[in-house]
Amino acid sequence: MYSARTKAITVVKLALKRQLKSQEMASQGTQGQVEPLSEASPEYGCVMVFDTIVSFAEHWEEDGTHVLRSLDFDVVAGNEDFQRAIDQFVEKSEDLWSYLSGLETISDNENEMFLKMAPRFLNIYKELERREASRRESIISINFGRLRQRGEHSLRNWRPSTPASVSQPSHA
Amino acid sequence: MMFRVEVKSADGHTCGVPVQIDSHPAQTRPYAVNAIADSLLIDRKEIHSVLERGTEAQLRAHLERYTRAQLKPLHLRNEQAACLQFFEPDPVDSR
Numbered sequence: 331m332y333s334a335r336t337k338a339i340t341v342v343k344l345a346l347k348r349q350l351k352s353q354e355m356a357s358q359g360t361q362g363q364v365e366p367l368s369e370a371s372p373e374y375g376c377v378m379v380f381d382t383i384v385s386f387a388e389h390w391e392e393d394g395t396h397v398l399r400s401l402d403f404d405v406v407a408g409n410e411d412f413q414r415a416i417d418q419f420v421e422k423s424e425d426l427w428s429y430l431s432g433l434e435t436i437s438d439n440e441n442e443m444f445l446k447m448a449p450r451f452l453n454i455y456k457e458l459e460r461r462e463a464s465r466r467e468s469i470i471s472i473n474f475g476r477l478r479q480r481g482e483h484s485l486r487n488w489r490p491s492t493p494a495s496v497s498q499p500s501h502a
Numbered sequence: 503m504m505f506r507v508e509v510k511s512a513d514g515h516t517c518g519v520p521v522q523i524d525s526h527p528a529q530t531r532p533y534a535v536n537a538i539a540d541s542l543l544i545d546r547k548e549i550h551s552v553l554e555r556g557t558e559a560q561l562r563a564h565l566e567r568y569t570r571a572q573l574k575p576l577h578l579r580n581e582q583a584a585c586l587q588f589f590e591p592d593p594v595d596s597r
Contacts, residue, residue, distance in 0.1 A: 369533070369536075392531065392532060392533050393531070393532075395531060395533070397533045399533075399537070400577070401577045402577065402578075403575055403577075403578070404520060404521075404522065404537075404541055404575040404576065405522065406522075406533060406534065406537040408524075408531055408533050408534065422522055425504060425522070426504065426520065426522065429504050429506075429520065430520070433506075433518070435516075436518065437508070437515070437516050437517045437518040438515065438517075438570065439517050439518065439519075439570065439573055439574045439575070439578070440506075440518045440520065442574070442578060443575060443578065
């Protein structure tokens with residue numbers, strides 16, 4: 331629905347609130363015995379867009395790939411770059427949400443997933459709309475600003491309107 | 503890419519099972535294949551052979567052996583079903 335615009339913004343705004351096992355363990359004084367993240371022992375967090383939770387998720391590494399798996403619906407995303415894995419996770423979640431919302435008949439199981447996603451994506455879209463509106467306002471005000479600026483140089487400057495044949499008044 | 507398999511569950515409910523497939527990685531990643539296996543309630547050990555030679559009819563028949571509760575997405579399932587064998591055991595092997 332809003333994917334092109336969302337992409338542009340989410341890349342900047344995404345954040346995964348990570349509860350790093352390594353940090354937890356370090357604070358407990360067990361530094362050096364950090365268990366590597368795996369599917370069997372992942373770290374938990376949530377993927378957020380505009381401070382709205384898209385999904386609680388687990389994260390682990392697999393052959394140099396960061397894998398994010400939703401704990402709320404069927405979405406898994408992976409990439410060598412963690413931030414890109416988050417971006418993909420959001421895109422795939424949005425794809426699933428769009429897909430479910432476009433179904434003519436929806437089963438109970440899918441509806442359960444849809445209802446979980448609906449308030450979250452609606453919040454995100456509202457925030458996106460709000461930001462778009464304020465962006466448009468700022469563009470308009472910049473344009474007015476430019477017009478005003480241009481006015482100082484072009485509209486308010488003096489233009490000769492007398493025909494060239496009319497003799498110029500003598501200042502003598 | 504996303505598709506959906508609609509089946510009648512073992513307890514008589516119409517259930518849709520959506521499956522998302524990554525098309526971008528050139529190399530198949532284990533997590534991606536495992537995710538397909540988990541969504542379709544196929545044993546991870548069996549998923550490669552299912553992807554190679556399983557048919558749509560076999561997939562529907564496989565999913566129809568589960569109840570509505572078992573066909574929920576992995577983390578929404580209240581009851582975890584043991585994955586049933588996708589292919590019928592070979593009569594030669596079962597002797």
